[in-house]
Amino acid sequence: MGISIHFLVIFSNFGSLLLLTNAVEHSTTQVVVEDSEKTQGEILHILRDAYNEASHRLLAEAVVNEPNFKEFLRGKTTAEQFINDKTYYDQFKVQLYRYYIVHLFFVKYPKLKTSVDSFTKDFLSHHPKDIAPKYCYATDFDEFLRKDAKKNEDDLKQTEALIQDPGDLRISIEQLLTAKVNLAYQMSVWQKADKDYYEKLFKYIDENKFADSLQKFTDWRERALSELETIEELVIELYASFASIDAFGDPDEGTA
Incomplete structure (x- = not known):
């Protein structure tokens, strides 16, 4: 124990x-x-x-x-002030964690990125306001890939394997797609200032500054x-x- x-x-x-x-x-x-x-x-x-x-x-x-987060803030506010803004900081925690999941997954499985990006764009075009999946995102993703099964054969095999076993990342396809769709949706409804802010944050992550x-x-x-x-x-x-x-x-x- x-x-x-x-x-x-x-x-x-x-x-x-x-x-x-x-x-x-x-x-x-x-x-x-x-x-x-x-x-x-x-x-x-x-x-x-x-x-x-x-x-x-x-x-x-x-x-x-x-240390690089101070550079990210560019002196506009201190880390302490940033944390004390509870409403904004709570939003920051959620979006940061979502992007962390997406980033970590694609570092491990980069070949799935194109299909996931295409699925996300297609899903939001059909669900501009209500982003709840019909059953689950993994099922919708599978249906999306099977529309051109021959072209997406490798991605289908990889997806099926990850559904059976999320692997050492312990990130399920459902968890990845939930994070990806919700992030994309937020980016589509945010004001420009918020959108620019999070695009910058995600760029810092992709550039390994954190x-x-x-x-x-x-x-x-x-x-x-x-x-x-x-x-x-x-x-x-x-x-x-x-x-x-x-x-x-x-x-x-x-x-x-």
């Missing part, structure tokens, strides 16, 4: 650990047994929410504290996701054990 405690401490500032603790302390054995699936789902949801909150916060903090902070965050993300998955497995195994008194087997088995 050392891994679990280490990981949960990361998120203590968000109150998620407190919520988790209270949920356990105030649940009777009967409630836990009868609603174990629901309770298990709530715990996993708390953990995922906490991870998502931490991801946005830590990535933004890493970039803002980069490379150190992005790599540090990527290392953290890889470790955090690994530990999160371990904890989720432990939670699932624990709740499975509530089904039977014999779930853990004979404690004396194998000791004779």
